[in-house]
Amino acid sequence: MAIASRDEWMALLQAARLPYQPTGSLHLAYHDDELAVIREFRELGPGLGYACQWLDAKQVEARTQAVLSAGLLGALWSPTEVAVDPRLLLRKIPEFLAERYGVKFCFGCAVRSIDLPRVETGAESWTADAAIVCAGEDFETLYPGIFAGSGLTRSKAQILRTGPQPGGWRLGPSLLAGLSLRHSPAFFNCPSLGQLRERIARELPEYDRWGIHVMVAQGPDGELTLGSSHEDGLAPEPFDRTSIDNLIISYVRNFLQAPNLDVSERWHAIQARHPEHPFLVCSPAHNVRVVTGLGEADLEIGGLEKVPHVADDQELWARQARAERDGDQNRAGDAICRAVRSNHSAVRSNHLGCSLR
Numbered sequence: 161m162a163i164a165s166r167d168e169w170m171a172l173l174q175a176a177r178l179p180y181q182p183t184g185s186l187h188l189a190y191h192d193d194e195l196a197v198i199r200e201f202r203e204l205g206p207g208l209g210y211a212c213q214w215l216d217a218k219q220v221e222a223r224t225q226a227v228l229s230a231g232l233l234g235a236l237w238s239p240t241e242v243a244v245d246p247r248l249l250l251r252k253i254p255e256f257l258a259e260r261y262g263v264k265f266c267f268g269c270a271v272r273s274i275d276l277p278r279v280e281t282g283a284e285s286w287t288a289d290a291a292i293v294c295a296g297e298d299f300e301t302l303y304p305g306i307f308a309g310s311g312l313t314r315s316k317a318q319i320l321r322t323g324p325q326p327g328g329w330r331l332g333p334s335l336l337a338g339l340s341l342r343h344s345p346a347f348f349n350c351p352s353l354g355q356l357r358e359r360i361a362r363e364l365p366e367y368d369r370w371g372i373h374v375m376v377a378q379g380p381d382g383e384l385t386l387g388s389s390h391e392d393g394l395a396p397e398p399f400d401r402t403s404i405d406n407l408i409i410s411y412v413r414n415f416l417q418a419p420n421l422d423v424s425e426r427w428h429a430i431q432a433r434h435p436e437h438p439f440l441v442c443s444p445a446h447n448v449r450v451v452t453g454l455g456e457a458d459l460e461i462g463g464l465e466k467v468p469h470v471a472d473d474q475e476l477w478a479r480q481a482r483a484e485r486d487g488d489q490n491r492a493g494d495a496i497c498r499a500v501r502s503n504h505s506a507v508r509s510n511h512l513g514c515s516l517r
């Protein structure tokens with residue numbers, strides 16, 4: 161899924177002539193259990209469609225000046241990661257879609273209710289044959305009944321950014337280390353992962369407590385983005401924890417040597433997330449499809465996850481129609497939720513790595 165998603169991102173970036181950096185990534189190993197997991201993944205990866213390569217410490221140093229060499233055993237090199245500037249793309253992609261495909265964007269316009277063919281917004285009433293609802297973490301407003309039983313929750317992530325690095329210093333590949341191996345589902349089939357998890361639970365319990373894994377990516381102006389933590393819960397605290405930021409910085413210092421690690425920006429992300437599934441697709445009413453909960457699926461180098469086409473899945477529409485004939489709309493939506501959740505539970509292991517924005 162991550163690989164298919166990357167292909168779509170590349171097609172979009174090229175069609176819209178938007179800038180990107182094909183940096184690749186390195187998962188660094190400083191401990192024997194990290195080395196074991198990476199070596200196991202190197203055996204499994206090609207069969208799962210991942211292009212990856214083991215580099216010894218000397219080969220890593222030849223590829224980047226940013227990695228601390230003391231204790232470095234080697235790294236998993238993945239050539240497919242691409243870094244983009246999200247703040248630029250968020251502005252440019254709507255412009256491209258409007259210009260190329262005539263998409264009309266209505267910013268600052270909240271949808272209050274959908275009862276097709278009527279869609280009520282704050283100030284207007286629209287007519288539509290079908291609706292696809294991608295409301296992100298605001299999953300309670302439009303269909304509270306469906307989402308109460310969906311298992312969705314929210315996930316809060318704290319993220320940091322340094323100022324630009326002096327003298328045009330470049331990171332090279334995005335960097336990840338041992339903590340990320342226990343976070344990315346791509347590695348979950350590696351037999352040595354349990355041992356690595358046990359060591360981290362024993363030696364670094366605070367990293368488990370706050371769901372921290374650490375990655376570093378460089379932005380277009382040379383700044384480094386560092387993150388992140390993962391706190392789950394329907395009502396995340398608005399207050400950020402300095403202790404989490406300090407844990408992230410402290411872990412980064414184990415593997416990164418960069419001229420400027422002074423933090424210039426801190427923020428948190430709140431995303432919808434399903435604890436067991438990579439995303440959620442529901443059909444709460446005929447011709448209405450809800451797609452959300454991509455929160456954890458974000459953590460892919462290779463870009464955002466690919467969501468199945470939401471308007472043409474005949475099996476799902478047929479199940480919904482059968483349930484609707486029985487006269488219970490909530491049950492119809494639930495049936496679709498269950499069907500999609502079970503259909504897609506198998507793809508969860510298809511993730512590799514992480515990307516940072």
Ligand SMILES: Cc1cc2nc3c(=O)[nH]c(=O)nc-3n(C[C@H](O)[C@H](O)[C@H](O)COP(=O)(O)OP(=O)(O)OC[C@H]3O[C@@H](n4cnc5c(N)ncnc54)[C@H](O)[C@@H]3O)c2cc1C
Pocket residue numbers: 269270271272294295296297298301302427428429430431451452453454455456457458459460463464465515516517
């Ligand atoms: C700071 C941050 C960093 C992230 N980093 C990464 C990363 O590095 N890599 C990655 O792949 N993913 C990352 N993510 C996650 C990624 O952004 C999300 O997974 C993705 O945006 C979810 O897409 P979505 O369309 O489901 O929801 P969103 O992008 O949240 O979009 C939902 C939109 O619907 C609007 N909306 C909600 N309700 C209504 C309504 N009733 N009427 C009208 N509009 C409504 C909201 O205002 C919002 O604009 C990050 C997220 C954040 C916040």
